[in-house]
Structure formats: C-alpha cells, structure tokens
Amino acid sequence: MGKSRLKIVYRKTAELRPHPKNPRHHSETKLAALAAYVKRVGWIGSPIVIDSADQILKGHALWTVAGRLELAEVPTITVAGLSEADSIGHLIADNQLALISTWDQGKLRDGLVALKDAGVDAGDLGFDVASIDDLLPVDASAELEEVDFSAVRDRFWISVRGPLAAQAMALQKLRTLMAELPGVSVEQGTVEGV
Amino acid sequence: MSRFSERLGKVAKVDNHARSMPDKVALRRRVLEAVPSAQVFDAFAGSGQMYQRVWRDAPGYVGCDLRWFPDDRVAFVADNRRVLRSIDLGAFGIFDLDAYGSPWEQALIVAGRRMVRPGELVGLCLTEGSMMKLKLGGLPKALAQVAGLRPTAVGAAQSADEIMQRAITGLADRMRCRIAKAWMARGKSAAEVRYYGLVFEGVTPAPAH
Numbered sequence: 040m041g042k043s044r045l046k047i048v049y050r051k052t053a054e055l056r057p058h059p060k061n062p063r064h065h066s067e068t069k070l071a072a073l074a075a076y077v078k079r080v081g082w083i084g085s086p087i088v089i090d091s092a093d094q095i096l097k098g099h100a101l102w103t104v105a106g107r108l109e110l111a112e113v114p115t116i117t118v119a120g121l122s123e124a125d126s127i128g129h130l131i132a133d134n135q136l137a138l139i140s141t142w143d144q145g146k147l148r149d150g151l152v153a154l155k156d157a158g159v160d161a162g163d164l165g166f167d168v169a170s171i172d173d174l175l176p177v178d179a180s181a182e183l184e185e186v187d188f189s190a191v192r193d194r195f196w197i198s199v200r201g202p203l204a205a206q207a208m209a210l211q212k213l214r215t216l217m218a219e220l221p222g223v224s225v226e227q228g229t230v231e232g233v
Numbered sequence: 234m235s236r237f238s239e240r241l242g243k244v245a246k247v248d249n250h251a252r253s254m255p256d257k258v259a260l261r262r263r264v265l266e267a268v269p270s271a272q273v274f275d276a277f278a279g280s281g282q283m284y285q286r287v288w289r290d291a292p293g294y295v296g297c298d299l300r301w302f303p304d305d306r307v308a309f310v311a312d313n314r315r316v317l318r319s320i321d322l323g324a325f326g327i328f329d330l331d332a333y334g335s336p337w338e339q340a341l342i343v344a345g346r347r348m349v350r351p352g353e354l355v356g357l358c359l360t361e362g363s364m365m366k367l368k369l370g371g372l373p374k375a376l377a378q379v380a381g382l383r384p385t386a387v388g389a390a391q392s393a394d395e396i397m398q399r400a401i402t403g404l405a406d407r408m409r410c411r412i413a414k415a416w417m418a419r420g421k422s423a424a425e426v427r428y429y430g431l432v433f434e435g436v437t438p439a440p441a442h
Contacts (some may be wrong), residue, residue: 186338186375188345191318195311 047086049112052105052205055087058094063134065100074104076164086114088129090121097133203229245289253426254282254356256418257360260430261287263416264327264356267432270358276313276339280293281306282327291327313339322347335363337375337400344379344407349435355414358403359429361397372396379403402429409437 065073077084082105087098095102096118105113121129151166199209210227217223256396261283262344265271284306288294294307297316306406309316322328330336336359349355363373377383379401385411405412410433420426 184340186345186378187317188342190346191315193311193315193319 045116047114047222050093050115052102052113054093054215055089055102055113055115056092056094057099057102058090058096058126058130060098061095061130062231063130065103070100070107071162072102073100074107077101077104082110082114086116086117088116090126092121094126096121098124107133132140139192208217234328253418253420253428254286256420257358257428258286260416260418261358261389262371262427263414264358264432266431267414268326268354268356270323273327273329273440274317274322274325275308275331276282276317276336277333277360278302278308279433281340283331288329291423295325306344313344317342317346326354329357329358330386331360333360333362335361335373335376337373337379341375341379341407344404347408347437349408349410349433351435351438353435355408355410355433357431357433359431360426361429361432376400377395379407397427398402399431401429405433408433408435410434 082101084101085098087102088096090096102113154164199213201209203232206227206229213225217225263336264272265287266267270292272293272295273291275283275288275296276296278284279300281296281303281304284294284296294306296306297313298310299312300306301310302308322343325347328340328347330343332339340357340359346427347355363376372382376396380396381401382396382399401412401415412431413434414430414432416430418428420428
C-alpha cells in the first residue's frame, strides 16, 4: 500500500474526463436525484478520484452532475502510479462493492421518517415512490376506498310551471315528447293563485 | 426512465406559453382529430366553453354539470359520478373530465364501465388540479387507487410526474388498453394544474362473464 497521504485539490470540472473503460452507466433518474441533492446540500460527498491523466476513477456521476450544475471546480484526489489493471479493477470494484451491501431497514426507515418530518423529500435521495411507500409505516387512519362504478338506478324530476290557461297544451306537448322515452312519465297538478 | 414513463412513451408538450385556455383547446382538438367519429361525454360541462370551442365539431355531444345551463346542448344536470354509473358509456368515444380538482374518481368509473374493443380508440381529456395538494403531502384517494399507491405515499410532491404517469398507465391497464397518444400542458397559475389529452387503444378483449 502506498505511503503518500491523499491530498484534495480543486480542479476545473472541464479538465476532467470520464474513463473510457468505465463499465457503469448512471440513469437519468439517478443523475436527476443526485443533482437535486447536490443543489440542496452542496458538495459534501467524496472528492472525485482521478488518475494522472485526469481520467475519472471514481465519481463519474458526481462529475456529470457538476457539469450540469455548472460548477466550475470540483474537489479531486489524484492517484498516480496505478496500472491499467488496477484502474479497471477500481472502476468495477468501487461500484460492485456498494451493491453487495444491504440496508439496515429499521435505521433506514427511521432516517426517512426523520427526513419527512424535516420536510426533505426522500425522492431526492434516489428512492422511487413505490419504494418509499413500502418502507414507511402506513397511516392506519388513511383508508383506501375503492371507487364504486356499479350501475345505479337514480330517477329525475323536472318541473314545468306556467299559467293554468296553458296547461292543456303543455300537457299534450309533454306527453307527445316523452312518449319516446321509456320509463318517463308526466304528472300534473295545479296551484291556486292568490 | 421509470417503467411507467416507458409505457407512456413520449408525451408531446403543446405550446403552453399562452394562457391555459388555448392549451386545453389544443389538447382537445388533437384528441378529436385522433378519434374523429366519437360522441363526446363532457362530465364537467359547465357553461360550455369547451363545447363552444371544440366539442360542437364532434359527431355527437352530451354534457353533464350540477348546474343547468339552458342552451342548445343536450346535458344532464346531476352528479356526473351518478350519471356515469347510469348510462351506457359504450355510446361515447371521448370523455372530457375537466375537473377543478381531481378527475380520478370519474376516470375510474369510466374505466370500470367502458369496455374497449381491441383496436378501438377512446379519447380522454383530464384536468388534474391536485398538484397543490400533492405538494402539501396529500394524495387524493382515487388518484392513489388508480396509481396503485397508498394514500400516505410520501415524496409525492417531488414525484408528481411519476404519480401522474402511474395513474395514466393504471387507467390504461384497467381499460385493457395501450396508450396510443398522449399530450400534456401545464397551467400557469401557482396551483400547477396539468392538462392531459390521451388516446387509448384497446388491446385485450374483456373477459367473458
């Protein structure tokens, strides 16, 4: 193991290059979530690790996000003297080793609840809605009612009013018109005027 | 890209640098162009703004509103949820659900009662005004149901796009359809209303009962 101490140096974002043999792809969903996170809390993650040719060994996603956020500089650590095999090994191991770790579900849940209470959206941390839904405790008081779409047999009424002199004609016209509509009946009555 | 947005495909954005009315009209015109032989059921018909601008050009139109507007339109004056559960929805090929709030209860009723034959096209126009409620952490129950989420889904404010995608694909699934076309426009007010024009195509026969 090398004995030189690591030194963080700020480099121009545009001077760094993605490693041509990086096998890991970062989805738009991840990049968007990472950008939102960096925008909110700033750069508190790891420095970008580069080799002596300014090729990125660790931090491709962060570098991409830095470009999108138009950050002129990013913190970097240069690792010199790596063989091609070591570089490729690092590109793979850095991602693969993260995949084989697991969540402490209880602490994760507590963390997400604390974030929710603080008004921080877990969607910004890379969780999709369904994952958050599965992780967080269910509010037992929130009942989900199925929308009822079964047939109903409601009835309607329409009121027709006018002077008594027009009643006979109105009744005749209504009965003629309504005869075309099954189940519709015409009823009549009178109201004495004052 | 989430699997829901993959099914939704590319949602075309209409030119929305003007006020919302032209966007709503544009969406509806595109739906009518895609399903030109359809009779329209306008569930939130109101005074007839969309009828005057678009739907009067459709082969047929029936409106519905809680208020009676005595004009030349054929319209129900009743709760549109009860009307949708009373009539034969097979007579209609376009459903306009231009709600002030959330249209998903009406959408679920349409999905449950409108059988779409394989190859048949059905248009839906949705106005989703729940964005503000989503931002405040709430999720309308009908929206939760159609999107397949619990009503307490957190992260809803920032994931509104994904929730809408889930809801639309959920609706298509319930109607045994694929999403043939989709257009979307955003309202300009702080309430962040979204307008959707959708064309579904039937893909799977309904099961025999």
